[in-house]
Amino acid sequence: MEEREISQAVIQRLPRYYRYLGDLLDNEVERISSSDLSKKMNVTASQIRQDLNNFGGFGQQGYGYNVKYLYTEIGKILGLDEKHNFIIIGAGNLGQALANYGPFEASGFVLKGIFDVNPHLEGITIRGVAIRMLKDLNQFIEENDIEIAVLTIPKTNAGEVADMLADTKIKGIWNFAHTDLKLPKHIIVENVHLSDSLMRLSYKIGHSTGRLTE
């Protein structure tokens, strides 16, 4: 499928479309109008039509969207029709929680290895995946065709690990370390700064009496 240039704002929203369409599929809904989808998603129908037009548009006027087709096409755009091998660096609580989260695999994300610096953890397995030492990182990424590294390490170690990853063939980093990483531009970084998110919640709670602008 031919794609146009897509704005960051649309990309930001795509996974949400994918999620809602998946729920519709689970409920065996075959077709949905932009108007019904807009009510479910709490966005305007015009926003939905505009967003989906970025991908050539999948709907027909007065006939609605084919849910399965749209779900599949958005999945392809998101790269979910291909396998993505990933590793987790940092076998602490969060690393273990992500390693134990099965549903990633259903979307094509396959956990191949877990890395840590603590020698006591070496060889322990989580869901059958062994914990390895960081010295083997480069070779492991090379040999196992690893695309994504998930960083669940303290910020004090993040710089060092980012430097190590910069020398590998890694394509993307899902960064949970509480710092912004310095990396070559060809490596994509998606940050999940949990503390930032909690602070935003705290702000909104403290300012929820009407002074907040949308």
Add this chain to the structure above:
Amino acid sequence: MEEREISQAVIQRLPRYYRYLGDLLDNEVERISSSDLSKKMNVTASQIRQDLNNFGGFGQQGYGYNVKYLYTEIGKILGLDEKHNFIIIGAGNLGQALANYGPFEASGFVLKGIFDVNPHLEGITIRGVAIRMLKDLNQFIEENDIEIAVLTIPKTNAGEVADMLADTKIKGIWNFAHTDLKLPKHIIVENVHLSDSLMRLSYKIGHSTGRLTE
């Protein structure tokens, strides 16, 4: 301090300022110009000046910002000068990982209780905090002055738990369930949809050869 109306975009960025200023404090930096801060944060100096002007502006032309003062004031704006009692609902891997994450407490977020539906977990403690059953939720929130509920439950249970929370005095929900919650407007929801984030990373990896617009 008198506050003006603040846009969502600025609120989105505030925790990041707080994080960088905290790092500067850790490194015993007392003053920083908007220009030096802009280089560190990879945003324009004019953006920084505009953002911080929302709070009356803390800098003096040619003299820079007082790091400690700015850090403290932004902390107050984010509500971090007050304690926020929270509970975690869902004692699975992610719930346990968040329960074990100590640094939240340093920012004033105090874990008071953990809830689950699995009776085998009742009474088990994590960091000294006991796991309780959901039937005690309402009373516990009332008696312990709980402001925030962290939802680390499967999406299939999220609707039911959201309904339970709607009847309590909870002020905010930090939602990790992979669905959007329906709640009364006075309850603030901050979503962390991890799968959405991973899909965005996947999209960016698949489209990193130049067709992406900023």
